[in-house]
Amino acid sequence: MAKIQGKKNSTKKEVIIEKASRLFREKGFGAASMRDLAEHVGVEAASLYNHIRSKSEILQTICFKVANEFMTNLEAVESSQQTTLKKMEAIIRLHIRMMLDQYEFVYIADHEWRHLPEPYLSNFLNQRRNYRKRLGDILEDGIAKGEIKNIDPYTAVLTILSAVSGIDSWQRSRKSTSAEVLEANMVKYLIEGLKK
Amino acid sequence: MAKIQGKKNSTKKEVIIEKASRLFREKGFGAASMRDLAEHVGVEAASLYNHIRSKSEILQTICFKVANEFMTNLEAVESSQQTTLKKMEAIIRLHIRMMLDQYEFVYIADHEWRHLPEPYLSNFLNQRRNYRKRLGDILEDGIAKGEIKNIDPYTAVLTILSAVSGIDSWQRSRKSTSAEVLEANMVKYLIEGLKK
DNA sequence: GAATGCAACTAACGATCGTTAGTTTCTTTT
DNA sequence: AAAAGAAACTAACGATCGTTAGTTGCATTC
Numbered sequence: 001m002a003k004i005q006g007k008k009n010s011t012k013k014e015v016i017i018e019k020a021s022r023l024f025r026e027k028g029f030g031a032a033s034m035r036d037l038a039e040h041v042g043v044e045a046a047s048l049y050n051h052i053r054s055k056s057e058i059l060q061t062i063c064f065k066v067a068n069e070f071m072t073n074l075e076a077v078e079s080s081q082q083t084t085l086k087k088m089e090a091i092i093r094l095h096i097r098m099m100l101d102q103y104e105f106v107y108i109a110d111h112e113w114r115h116l117p118e119p120y121l122s123n124f125l126n127q128r129r130n131y132r133k134r135l136g137d138i139l140e141d142g143i144a145k146g147e148i149k150n151i152d153p154y155t156a157v158l159t160i161l162s163a164v165s166g167i168d169s170w171q172r173s174r175k176s177t178s179a180e181v182l183e184a185n186m187v188k189y190l191i192e193g194l195k196k
Numbered sequence: 197m198a199k200i201q202g203k204k205n206s207t208k209k210e211v212i213i214e215k216a217s218r219l220f221r222e223k224g225f226g227a228a229s230m231r232d233l234a235e236h237v238g239v240e241a242a243s244l245y246n247h248i249r250s251k252s253e254i255l256q257t258i259c260f261k262v263a264n265e266f267m268t269n270l271e272a273v274e275s276s277q278q279t280t281l282k283k284m285e286a287i288i289r290l291h292i293r294m295m296l297d298q299y300e301f302v303y304i305a306d307h308e309w310r311h312l313p314e315p316y317l318s319n320f321l322n323q324r325r326n327y328r329k330r331l332g333d334i335l336e337d338g339i340a341k342g343e344i345k346n347i348d349p350y351t352a353v354l355t356i357l358s359a360v361s362g363i364d365s366w367q368r369s370r371k372s373t374s375a376e377v378l379e380a381n382m383v384k385y386l387i388e389g390l391k392k
Numbered sequence: 393g394a395a396t397g398c399a400a401c402t403a404a405c406g407a408t409c410g411t412t413a414g415t416t417t418c419t420t421t422t
Numbered sequence: 423a424a425a426a427g428a429a430a431c432t433a434a435c436g437a438t439c440g441t442t443a444g445t446t447g448c449a450t451t452c
Binding site: 026027028029030031111112114115151152154155156158159161162163164165166167169170177181182185186188189190192193 | 222223225227307308310347350351354355358359360361362363366373377378381382385386389
């Protein structure tokens with residue numbers, strides 16, 4: 001039962017999901033067809049169904065994989081004993097890193113989640129809301145302790161998350177600025193807005 | 197030849213485009229069907245083609261309407277005699293305002309432009325690149341004049357544009373924070389990162 | 393070597409897609 | 423009232439969609 005395929009140690013299912021993530025990003029979930037995907041995998045469309053249950057299962061896998069990764073990291077940060085600024089910096093850096101080396105996955109979780117069928121859609125949105133709420137709580141805590149500027153936490157969370165997720169439009173022209181420089185500059189900009 | 201329809205002084209074509217913008221945002225361009233659209237307009241699908249040439253013509257109209265609006269405003273700001281900070285504030289405020297009261301249109305120009313057919317796609321991307329370049333020039337000019345902090349202009353543009361375009365995720369829960377408060381807070385946050 | 397099971401294949405299903413053709417209904421102009 | 427024009431309708435086109443059924447090839451296990 002050796003179902004190893006592809007160039008690396010990856011299941012065929014993983015290969016499918018990886019190719020799909022690229023396709024979903026380029027064309028959008030609705031416009032990407034299973035026959036398209038099959039061609040990229042090097043197989044007939046019907047053969048995909050030996051490995052996956054449906055098109056939307058692929059989307060579910062991607063969205064929740066990303067959501068879980070962010071959530072796990074958030075919990076680690078929450079329980080760490082650091083200043084609010086360090087916590088926020090850690091979170092911002094993770095978001096940027098994820099955007100840089102898991103670009104396709106993060107992009108889809110950010111932009112294609114609308115096509116999740118219920119009840120996954122509600123589940124996903126709940127996780128998202130919860131994540132933002134807890135980010136806001138970290139900021140509120142920092143304000144209460146006088147560690148950061150007295151800003152509106154909700155706006156700050158929105159601004160920070162939007163800013164990092166916009167890196168996708170940088171991905172398409174990686175030439176001018178290197179990843180490290182971009183990360184450093186963006187962290188600097190966003191953290192500066194929090195300092196007293 | 198009075199082709200006036202709808203409740204206001206709007207052509208049927210305008211009604212179609214307005215309904216379409218809502219539909220494209222909710223379902224994505226690829227997943228929104230002409231029969232869906234027709235139902236919202238209150239007409240049979242085939243009848244739409246008395247007013248529009250194709251599905252993608254609708255997308256083109258929306259994308260370039262938004263692009264032109266931003267470009268016109270940028271030119272006004274460029275030729276104004278203000279400090280760099282004031283210029284940037286004006287631009288940020290326009291982006292936020294547009295996002296608030298032309299939400300559907302701006303959202304589509306931001307997220308569904310991928311589905312533009314050539315040569316419109318290239319045209320649109322050129323305009324976009326040009327817009328960002330000129331925003332960067334304003335910042336560089338401000339740095340050279342010593343009016344703002346010495347940040348990386350490219351990163352700043354990316355951060356600012358991403359932050360404001362992320363307001364779309366606020367739109368769906370308008371209850372907690374009012375539009376004015378959000379605008380004020382976001383401007384404050386983003387401008388603060390530019391000050392010396 | 394026979395049996396087992398995974399993963400590929402071909403063929404096709406019903407549904408839906410954007411769009412066109414041809415016709416009819418209604419409104420406005422003469 | 424007649425003529426003209428705009429905008430609605432029904433019907434259907436060919437294409438493509440996600441997915442299922444049934445079958446074949448091939449490797450592993452007994």
